[in-house]
Amino acid sequence: xxxxxxxxxxxxxxAAVYGFAFGLLAAQIGFPWWGVTLMSGLVHAGxxxxxxxxxxxxxxxxxxxxxxxxxxxxxxxxxxxxxSEILSGLSLRMKLLTIHIxxxxxxxxxxxxxxxxxxxxxxxxxxxxxxxxxxxxxxTTLGAIAGATLPNLERFGLGFAFTAAFIxxxxxxxxxxxxxxxxxxxxxxxICSVSLGVPKAYxxxxxxxxxxxxxxxxxxxxxxxx
Amino acid sequence: xSFSHWMLILVLALAAFAIRxxxxxxxxxxxxxxxxxVLDDLPGLIIVSLVASSLAGETIGTWLxxxxxxxxxxxxxxVILTMCAGVAAYGGMV
Numbered sequence: 001x002x003x004x005x006x007x008x009x010x011x012x013x014x015a016a017v018y019g020f021a022f023g024l025l026a027a028q029i030g031f032p033w034w035g036v037t038l039m040s041g042l043v044h045a046g047x048x049x050x051x052x053x054x055x056x057x058x059x060x061x062x063x064x065x066x067x068x069x070x071x072x073x074x075x076x077x078x079x080x081x082x083x084s085e086i087l088s089g090l091s092l093r094m095k096l097l098t099i100h101i102x103x104x105x106x107x108x109x110x111x112x113x114x115x116x117x118x119x120x121x122x123x124x125x126x127x128x129x130x131x132x133x134x135x136x137x138x139x140t141t142l143g144a145i146a147g148a149t150l151p152n153l154e155r156f157g158l159g160f161a162f163t164a165a166f167i168x169x170x171x172x173x174x175x176x177x178x179x180x181x182x183x184x185x186x187x188x189x190x191i192c193s194v195s196l197g198v199p200k201a202y203x204x205x206x207x208x209x210x211x212x213x214x215x216x217x218x219x220x221x222x223x224x225x226x
Numbered sequence: 227x228s229f230s231h232w233m234l235i236l237v238l239a240l241a242a243f244a245i246r247x248x249x250x251x252x253x254x255x256x257x258x259x260x261x262x263x264v265l266d267d268l269p270g271l272i273i274v275s276l277v278a279s280s281l282a283g284e285t286i287g288t289w290l291x292x293x294x295x296x297x298x299x300x301x302x303x304x305v306i307l308t309m310c311a312g313v314a315a316y317g318g319m320v
Contacts, residue, residue, distance in 0.1 A: 014304075014306050017309075030228065042235060043238050044242070066237040069242075076249055077256055084254065157316040163277060163281070165312075167296050170277065173269055190274075190275040191278050191282045200282075207274070208268065208274075
């Protein structure tokens with residue numbers, strides 16, 4: 001457990017910067033610092049929180065924002081599924097705690113370490129997860145405290161900081177040329193929808209669903225060709 | 227904190243935890259089902275649509291800053307570096 005916690009520190013430093021920026025953004029749209037602490041502690045999913053809050057800032061629609069955030073978290077079905085063997089020795093309560101503190105960073109680090117040494121397992125995941133969990137709640141709270149005392153940060157490009165973060169996340173999710181057509185379709189259809197006056201919250205859903213449809217057509221055609 | 231702020235926290239927390247529990251209970255079954263591709267494809271498509279919605283109707287400077295961020299993301303694959311470079315580029319352009 002201790003080894004996992006120590007190995008996690010360099011990645012945690014990166015997450016702290018990101019968490020601080022998220023706290024700033026959340027404070028700007030009316031979350032008090034303790035509300036940000038509560039959200040980070042209960043949700044514990046960085047990219048979902050950012051997407052949901054960014055969405056909420058533009059529309060103030062709770063369900064749309066929560067759905068957009070949650071959809072981004074669907075990858076956790078796959079991430080948690082890969083842990084079934086590692087978690088099998090734990091009690092149900094420990095399992096639930098471990099999956100709550102498992103995030104992209106500590107999951108990836110644990111998988112990489114385990115490939116080198118099969119002894120590494122639940123202890124490492126919990127140790128590194130506790131470091132990530134405390135880093136995330138603390139850095140987002142500090143960001144929110146700073147954000148509440150600062151003037152409107154939109155002028156200094158805070159909104160664009162998250163557009164840049166999303167671009168980097170997209171790079172991380174890129175799986176090769178097969179993504180190109182669906183991604184391009186989502187991009188252009190969202191732009192067109194917004195230009196035609198569709199509210200952004202719906203434009204994002206229209207864009208994503210059209211991309212999903214195109215991806216489906218391409219996959220079917222490939223299967224038929226094979 | 228208004229009612230909608232509270233609701234956003236609670237709904238998002240419930241959804242995030244439900245997804246994790248679903249992964250624990252049925253993750254393997256879902257991953258081997260015929261809908262597995264939706265799990266792979268949807269996150270990327272949502273992110274791309276989000277970027278598109280924030281760039282729609284923006285100035286050429288914002289688009290250029292986004293292009294610079296994309297270049298940095300491609301080279302470094304780092305979220306933090308991309309955020310810093312993106313904001314610097316945006317500050318320089320707009």
